[in-house]
Amino acid sequence: MVRAETGPLSAHAGAAEAAAAAAGAPVKRAYVQRMFSDIAPRYDLLNRLLSLGIDRSWRRAAVHALGWTRKPTGRYLDLCAGTLDVSAQLASEPGFAGRVVAADFAEPMLRSGRGKGPAGRIEPVVADALALPLASRSCDGALVAFGIRNVAGLGEGLREVARVLAPGARFVILEFSTPSVPLVRAGYLFYFRHILPLIGGLISGHPTAYKYLPESVAHFPEREALAERMRLAGFTNVTWRALTFGIAALHVGEKE
Numbered sequence: 001m002v003r004a005e006t007g008p009l010s011a012h013a014g015a016a017e018a019a020a021a022a023a024g025a026p027v028k029r030a031y032v033q034r035m036f037s038d039i040a041p042r043y044d045l046l047n048r049l050l051s052l053g054i055d056r057s058w059r060r061a062a063v064h065a066l067g068w069t070r071k072p073t074g075r076y077l078d079l080c081a082g083t084l085d086v087s088a089q090l091a092s093e094p095g096f097a098g099r100v101v102a103a104d105f106a107e108p109m110l111r112s113g114r115g116k117g118p119a120g121r122i123e124p125v126v127a128d129a130l131a132l133p134l135a136s137r138s139c140d141g142a143l144v145a146f147g148i149r150n151v152a153g154l155g156e157g158l159r160e161v162a163r164v165l166a167p168g169a170r171f172v173i174l175e176f177s178t179p180s181v182p183l184v185r186a187g188y189l190f191y192f193r194h195i196l197p198l199i200g201g202l203i204s205g206h207p208t209a210y211k212y213l214p215e216s217v218a219h220f221p222e223r224e225a226l227a228e229r230m231r232l233a234g235f236t237n238v239t240w241r242a243l244t245f246g247i248a249a250l251h252v253g254e255k256e
């Protein structure tokens with residue numbers, strides 16, 4: 001349920017909390033878990049609307065980059081799975097005969113995604129990305145779409161994924177990024193910082209969720225810096241490519 005804001009003071013406090021969370025303050029974990037639980041019923045609609053549907057092709061690209069065809073019967077982790085779009089995309093791939101563990105700590109997000117994908121292939125698990133209830137080396141690949149930026153503790157989150165992956169298994173990160181071409185960058189930042197929070201706020205009814213989004217992207221490492229963080233966490237052969245003028249980026253690494 002979306003919490004009611006009662007006046008300018010509480011609105012100010014809410015904005016300050018969102019800004020602190022976006023900057024990685026200790027409040028981040030609680031803010032993120034509560035905020036996604038609040039917006040869960042409108043999350044899919046807003047995704048389609050605010051990205052003009054491009055997010056679907058980004059998720060398809062992420063699933064393709066996972067290279068699951070190397071082991072179609074394997075066990076794959078969809079980290080920060082939200083409403084299960086990536087899990088469903090992977091589980092619905094022709095020839096996929098494995099399992100997808102869909103982990104997220106906001107239970108209402110997982111519940112909103114119920115029924116997506118073929119029956120029996122997706123296993124939603126309410127779990128924190130920093131303490132996954134999975135044995136070491138038990139997964140044949142992992143993806144995280146628009147999630148790792150929200151995890152309070154990037155290095156810990158990356159190391160936890162490395163822990164659960166089998167050696168040689170791929171890890172794919174799909175995340176927002178900022179276009180480098182100046183004109184595209186300026187137009188995009190205007191949309192991201194001014195239009196998106198307005199539409200997102202109106203439709204979700206949440207006072208800060210769509211202000212937190214651009215702020216959290218601004219605090220997240222740039223593309224090459226993220227690749228370096230992946231290497232530091234135990235991934236090798238790390239590569240990345242920009243998607244749609246650099247609005248998003250796809251990073252791929254292999255567990256050493």
Ligand SMILES: C[S@@+](CC[C@H](N)C(=O)[O-])C[C@H]1O[C@@H](n2cnc3c(N)ncnc32)[C@H](O)[C@@H]1O
Binds near residue numbers: 036079130152
């Ligand atoms: C922007 S949504 C992305 C959902 C989905 N992957 C998608 O592509 O639409 C981010 C998700 O990350 C989850 N999340 C953030 N921090 C987490 C953590 N520490 N542990 C588990 N889930 C987390 C949130 O609950 C939320 O559902």
